Amino acid sequence: MGQKSAAYDSTGAIVAYYDSEISPAPQGVNAIKITDAQWQTCVNNPGYTVVDGELVAPAAPTAAQLLAAAQAIQSATIDAAYAAAIQQSVSFKTAGGVTETFQADAGSQTVLMQATQGYQIAGATPTGFYWKAADNTPVPFTLTDLQGLYQAILAQGWAAFQKRTNLKAEIAAATSVAAVQAINW
Structure with a gap:
């Protein structure tokens, strides 16, 4: 060479x-x-x-630059944990007294929202209507059950959003890299 x-x-x-x-x-x-x-x-x-x-040679990063980088990394970590948290399955008890775990991923939420809105327009679920639990067990569901499950999923998302907001505020207020890294989901 x-x-x-x-x-x-x-x-x-x-x-x-x-x-x-x-x-x-x-x-x-x-x-x-x-x-x-x-x-x-x-x-x-x-x-x-x-x-x-x-x-x-490039200058060594300043303490402020290191803090900003740590904050960006920790914020991204919190965002990823939030994205996972809002899609966790939820436990729900139907009006008939059946407690099961139901999927709450984005696709399941979309289908649930459509079913809830559609059956609200219709005024009720059809005779024999059921919703599948996370383990694929068919669970008899009424319109009230569809609404309740949707509310449970929304409540889970709201709680996760509030946690995310608080953690990101803590990250922004932290004054050292160690303090930032100590903030976890």
């Missing part, structure tokens, strides 16, 4: 790497010669720049 070089733009940001034998830098490109070790370091650690013809 040949001599390595780093091409840079008018701000000093490195835009390309070249090798004199494999891919020489085009004429007119601003580039400096670098060692193989420098090239490996730059490739594995983005952020190097060129200042006054010299390779310059």
